[in-house]
Amino acid sequence: MSEKRDKNDRVLSIRDLNISFQTANGKVNAIRGVRMDLFRGETIAIVGESGSGKSVTVKTIMGILAGNGQIESGRIDYTFTNEKGERETVDMTKLSQKEIRYRFNGKHIAMVFQDPMTSLDPTMTIGKQITEGMLLHEKISHEEAKKRALHLLEEVGIENPEKRFRQYPHQLSGGMRQRVVIAIALACNPDILICDEPTTALDVTIQARILEVIKKLQKEHDISVIYITHDLGVVAKVADYVDVMYAGRIIEKGNINEVFYDPRHPYTWGLLASMPDTDTDSKRLFAIPGTPPDLLEEIVGDAFAPRNPYALAIDYKAEPPMFNVGGQHRVASWLCDPRAPKVELPEQLKERLASMKLESERALKAQKEAEA
Amino acid sequence: MTEINYSAEPLLHVEGLKQHFRISRNYTTKAVDGISFDIWEGETYGLVGESGSGKSTTGRSLIRLYQPTAGKIIFDGHDISGKLSADNEKFLRQNMQMIFQDPMACLNPRKKVGEIIAQGLDIHHLYSSREERNEKVYAILDKVGLSKEHATRYPQQFSGGQRQRIGIARALIMHPKLVIADEAISALDVSIQAQVVNLMRDLQDEMGITYLFIAHDLSMVKYISDRIGVMHLGYIVETGTTDEIFTNPVHPYTRSLLSAIPHPNPIVEKLRTPITYDKEKEGVDYSKGVLHKLTDTHSVLATEDEYHKWISGSHSY
Ligand SMILES: Nc1ncnc2c1ncn2[C@@H]1O[C@H](COP(=O)(O)OP(=O)(O)OP(=O)(O)O)[C@@H](O)[C@H]1O
Ligand SMILES: Nc1ncnc2c1ncn2[C@@H]1O[C@H](COP(=O)(O)OP(=O)(O)OP(=O)(O)O)[C@@H](O)[C@H]1O
Ligand SMILES: [Mg+2]
Ligand SMILES: [Mg+2]
Numbered sequence: 023m024s025e026k027r028d029k030n031d032r033v034l035s036i037r038d039l040n041i042s043f044q045t046a047n048g049k050v051n052a053i054r055g056v057r058m059d060l061f062r063g064e065t066i067a068i069v070g071e072s073g074s075g076k077s078v079t080v081k082t083i084m085g086i087l088a089g090n091g092q093i094e095s096g097r098i099d100y101t102f103t104n105e106k107g108e109r110e111t112v113d114m115t116k117l118s119q120k121e122i123r124y125r126f127n128g129k130h131i132a133m134v135f136q137d138p139m140t141s142l143d144p145t146m147t148i149g150k151q152i153t154e155g156m157l158l159h160e161k162i163s164h165e166e167a168k169k170r171a172l173h174l175l176e177e178v179g180i181e182n183p184e185k186r187f188r189q190y191p192h193q194l195s196g197g198m199r200q201r202v203v204i205a206i207a208l209a210c211n212p213d214i215l216i217c218d219e220p221t222t223a224l225d226v227t228i229q230a231r232i233l234e235v236i237k238k239l240q241k242e243h244d245i246s247v248i249y250i251t252h253d254l255g256v257v258a259k260v261a262d263y264v265d266v267m268y269a270g271r272i273i274e275k276g277n278i279n280e281v282f283y284d285p286r287h288p289y290t291w292g293l294l295a296s297m298p299d300t301d302t303d304s305k306r307l308f309a310i311p312g313t314p315p316d317l318l319e320e321i322v323g324d325a326f327a328p329r330n331p332y333a334l335a336i337d338y339k340a341e342p343p344m345f346n347v348g349g350q351h352r353v354a355s356w357l358c359d360p361r362a363p364k365v366e367l368p369e370q371l372k373e374r375l376a377s378m379k380l381e382s383e384r385a386l387k388a389q390k391e392a393e394a
Numbered sequence: 395m396t397e398i399n400y401s402a403e404p405l406l407h408v409e410g411l412k413q414h415f416r417i418s419r420n421y422t423t424k425a426v427d428g429i430s431f432d433i434w435e436g437e438t439y440g441l442v443g444e445s446g447s448g449k450s451t452t453g454r455s456l457i458r459l460y461q462p463t464a465g466k467i468i469f470d471g472h473d474i475s476g477k478l479s480a481d482n483e484k485f486l487r488q489n490m491q492m493i494f495q496d497p498m499a500c501l502n503p504r505k506k507v508g509e510i511i512a513q514g515l516d517i518h519h520l521y522s523s524r525e526e527r528n529e530k531v532y533a534i535l536d537k538v539g540l541s542k543e544h545a546t547r548y549p550q551q552f553s554g555g556q557r558q559r560i561g562i563a564r565a566l567i568m569h570p571k572l573v574i575a576d577e578a579i580s581a582l583d584v585s586i587q588a589q590v591v592n593l594m595r596d597l598q599d600e601m602g603i604t605y606l607f608i609a610h611d612l613s614m615v616k617y618i619s620d621r622i623g624v625m626h627l628g629y630i631v632e633t634g635t636t637d638e639i640f641t642n643p644v645h646p647y648t649r650s651l652l653s654a655i656p657h658p659n660p661i662v663e664k665l666r667t668p669i670t671y672d673k674e675k676e677g678v679d680y681s682k683g684v685l686h687k688l689t690d691t692h693s694v695l696a697t698e699d700e701y702h703k704w705i706s707g708s709h710s711y
Contacts, residue, residue: 071583072554196445225444225610226654230668233656252584255613255656258663278660296588297658298617306595307617309588313553382661389665 027061032101033213033246034060034083039096039115041078043088050317052078054270056096057344060214065240065247067257067278069293070267071314076250079267080216083114084133085122102130102213129159132207136219138199141206142191148175148202149187155210174205178235197228204232208239215240218250233260254297258282263350266290269315269325276351283379285371286353288330295371308370324356332357332365397436398620400691403471404432405571405604406456411465413448413455425451427628427681428465433572438598438605440619440636442612442651447625449608453574456606457490470571488518491565493558495577500561501549507560508545511535514568534567537600538593555586559593566597576608591618612655616640621691624648627673629680634692644694644704646671646678 041053053075060066068076081087083098098114114122127133135141143151152174153167162170168187175183178201191199200220207215217236221229237260240247249260257264257278264281266274266289274287285291292310312329315321324330327337336356345358356362367375413426426448433439441449455462458474467475469490472482491514494500501510512531514520521527532542538559549557558578565573575594579587591614597603609615615622616636623633624647632645643649650671657663683695688705696704 071585226612226656227444227651227668227671230654230656253656254584254658255663258658258660259656261660282658282660292585294658296585298591298613306592307588309592310585313555378659378662381659385662385665 027059027064031062032059033062034058034101035097035099036079036083037097037099039079039082039098040094041075041082041087042092042094044090044092045318048318051320052091052270052317053082054321056267056270056272058265058272060246060248062213062246063240063244064262065249065260066263066265067249067251067261068265068267069250069252069254069257071252073314073317074267075270076267077218080133080218080248080250083214083216084127084131085114085117085119087119100126100131100214102126128155128207128212129210130212131214131216132210132212133216133218134200134203134207134220138196138203139191141203142199144191146190147187148189148191148194152187152202152206152209155206159210171205171209174209175202177239178202178205178208179231180205197224197232200224200228200232201235204236208243208245211243212245214246214248216248216250219252220249221251221253221256229256236260254282254294266293269321270317271325271354273326273354274352276349280349280351283375283382284351285375286347286351286358287326287355288332288357289326291368291371292329295368295374308368324354334362398434400434402434405435405470406433406606407466407468408432408456409466411452411455411467412463413451413460414463424628426455429623429625429628429630430685431623431630431633433604433606435571435604436598436602437620438607438618440615440622441606441608441625442610442615442622443625444651445610448628449625450576452625453492453576453606453608457492457574458486484518488514488568489571490574491568491570491572492574492576493561493565493578495580501557503548503550506546506548507552510549510560511545511564511567513564518568520568530567534563537566537597538563539589553586554582555589558582558586558590562590562593562597566601566603569601570603572604572606574606574608577610578607579614580609580611587614594618612652624651627680629683629695631680631683632692632694634689638689638692642688642692644688644692645696646676646704647673 036056036058039053039056043050043052056079070076082093093115096115099111100114101109101111104110149168149171152171156162156167156170172183172187175186180186180198180201194202221232233256236247251257261278264275264278265272266287268289274281274290281290285294295308296310298307310329315325323339324337324342327333334356342354342356344352344354347353347358357365409430411426411429415423415425417423429452441452443449454460456467458478462475465475469486472485474482474486508531511534512527515527515530521530531545535542535544540556540559549560552560579590582590594605598605607615607618619636621633621635622639623630624639624645626647632639632648639648640652643652650669653669678700680695682697685693686696686701687693
């Protein structure tokens with residue numbers, strides 16, 4: 023994971039993406055210069071508060087931006103193997119929504135939403151919904167499609183697939199429905215699977231099972247996965263890379279260990295510190311004060327400045343660039359400028375990071391011993 | 395935190411509570427199938443368990459949105475289990491309140507926030523003048539971190555975290571003894587969750603409120619609860635102090651539930667495989683179990699055999 027990623031394995035490259043929405047109150051600048059890369063077989067997680075632009079970003083990749091949305095600038099280059107077996111790169115922002123839907127959705131890029139009911143058709147059997155895409159995109163017989171659908175249902179951990187194949191969504195429990203949605207998403211062997219809060223509505227036991235299923239299928243088919251979730255435990259479990267979003271920008275990114283064990287942006291500090299801890303018995307949770315900015319107004323400087331106790335004077339004047347802090351770790355905070363004063367991490371977070379590192383060393387040691 | 399007096403009479407005593415739903419002539423869902431627990435004044439009792447295990451039904455049964463199928467509910471000395479007398483009904487409505495998961499669903503979009511919050515006061519005529527009523531509304535808005543000006547706005551003009559504060563204000567203006575919070579923070583961001591949880595704690599210290607905290611996010615439940623009940627398929631399979639449940643879980647369901655919580659520690663998390671539990675495979679029948687006491691506060695639902703098997707099992711976490 024920490025090795026260099028090979029350029030030839032890049033499936034998605036987003037550059038300088040800017041998206042706005044026209045609303046009754048004016049223009050909302052929802053995405054403000056997003057840059058993101060996705061490589062074959064890897065998992066990236068996008069985290070950030072509600073309204074930070076996670077869903078809009080991935081919906082744009084899928085070509086399902088809302089009608090009042092507008093791509094102001096930027097490109098989304100998607101590289102795939104076309105019908106002739108050649109590698110081809112297209113800029114998704116130049117295609118019509120119809121074209122994206124017809125050529126790519128389901129077949130190349132598939133998405134799982136938070137609420138399975140929004141992506142399932144209540145009037146169609148499970149079987150029909152899984153085979154529909156296969157029959158549309160591939161030249162296969164109904165029997166062949168059914169065989170593959172049953173196999174998929176089994177793979178996502180649904181017992182008695184023959185029976186479920188003939189049932190309707192309302193006859194299944196919430197966890198089962200979400201597994202069906204995942205089966206549908208995987209039916210056409212996509213290169214990219216996008217999961218927007220796939221397990222938020224589920225309880226932890228079912229969540230754990232679904233995450234395992236996705237991981238297993240991802241490995242088998244070399245799929246790249248984008249995960250959106252606000253559960254940092256889930257991120258730790260599944261992600262190779264993390265992008266932290268705030269007010270329409272990515273403010274910190276890197277491989278998971280860089281971001282989780284050595285966070286540099288005060289907003290990331292806040293996110294990590296506001297989770298209840300497993301060890302410390304401090305009586306108060308750290309809470310980031312205030313609320314995210316209103317994107318109707320133009321943002322001057324660092325959007326996080328008004329909530330940031332470590333804000334510098336320059337934070338209110340100029341937007342920080344992405345600083346390279348080593349490895350694959352990039353941070354958009356003036357605190358990373360060599361001229362910035364040195365600031366100490368909040369005490370609570372410092373302790374937590376120390377205990378996290380200790381725990382991870384212990385786990386690694388136990389692993390080595392178990393192997394030996 | 396305030397000290398809890400566990401030798402006093404509990405604020406809420408629940409015994410053998412059953413809540414069945416008749417779906418058709420020959421099919422009944424046993425959503426809650428005979429649970430017993432106590433909650434003492436000033437404490438937070440967490441109720442956890444998988445989706446459909448009966449947590450919300452328990453809460454709704456207690457606040458008497460349903461007519462319980464069987465069992466006894468004693469709330470601050472009042473028997474609120476059978477048909478409610480006018481006095482008991484009044485006592486219940488004033489002293490037990492509920493906060494819901496989706497604040498929008500229970501906040502009337504056509505009413506101003508001030509009206510929504512004052513609703514309980516209006517119904518029970520808990521003021522002698524308009525001024526007194528408004529003063530009460532402003533005071534509670536202030537307590538939950540909103541301002542007087544917010545009273546004249548509509549719910550849709552607030553963020554998720556602020557709406558949840560409105561829901562809390564509406565429940566707390568009655569100065570209830572018990573608040574049932576059903577997934578009250580589940581829909582919120584981590585950072586906003588922290589704000590709301592801190593608020594609930596502060597109000598508990600200040601006003602001596604008791605909470606029944608229902609959630610499927612175990613890390614938050616662990617953080618906020620003094621004691622925890624673990625529900626599975628309509629039964630409380632294990633109950634104990636938060637410490638007992640997390641450091642010495644006995645029931646295999648509790649153990650699988652705890653091991654399924656992902657820890658925000660990437661290296662540890664990627665090396666770990668959760669324990670699984672299959673009731674059928676293990677041949678566990680909850681209706682045959684009885685409560686076995688491990689300590690004064692810690693008990694587990696099991697048959698004699700199961701109990702011995704489970705407590706002799708080695709626990710890896
Ligand atoms: N159709 C729309 N019209 C106007 N504004 C929109 C529209 N869709 C999204 N937005 C705005 O764009 C911003 C980003 O929204 P987005 O849905 O991407 O957030 P998110 O990070 O996915 O949040 P959540 O965690 O709540 O799902 C928000 O400010 C939102 O209000
Ligand atoms: N009014 C009702 N009529 C019929 N069945 C019901 C009713 N309310 C709940 N149930 C059933 O009772 C069981 C328990 O539901 P309940 O909502 O209490 O679960 P829960 O533990 O709160 O789950 P979740 O975590 O998903 O909220 C479920 O099988 C549910 O379908
Ligand atoms: Mg979203
Ligand atoms: Mg519920």
